[in-house]
Amino acid sequence: MFDYTICKCKQVSFFDVEDVLNKSEKFESVEKAFKEVQEITHCSTGCGGCHDKILDAISEIMTKHRPYKA
Secondary structure (H helix, E strand, O other): OOOOEEEOOOOEEHHHHHHHHHHOOOOOOHHHHHHHHHHHHOOOOOOOOOHHHHHHHHHHHHHHHOOOOO
16 A cells, blocks of 8 residues: 545645544544544644545555454
8 A cells, every 4th residue: 555645734644544544543433533533643633625535545454454453
């Protein structure tokens, strides 16, 4: 996987999102993971255009990269 910018307003990359998820203890849902990623990176707090892209990245990371604790 290569790194790319997801949130241009706050300069949040795919690797930034992945880093937050790797440091988290567990996730019950993509929506709760989004809240944590947003709190740490401030993604999707500018124009909001990246909201769905951030959710897609979280889903991809949670399902393909590591078995997150539920």
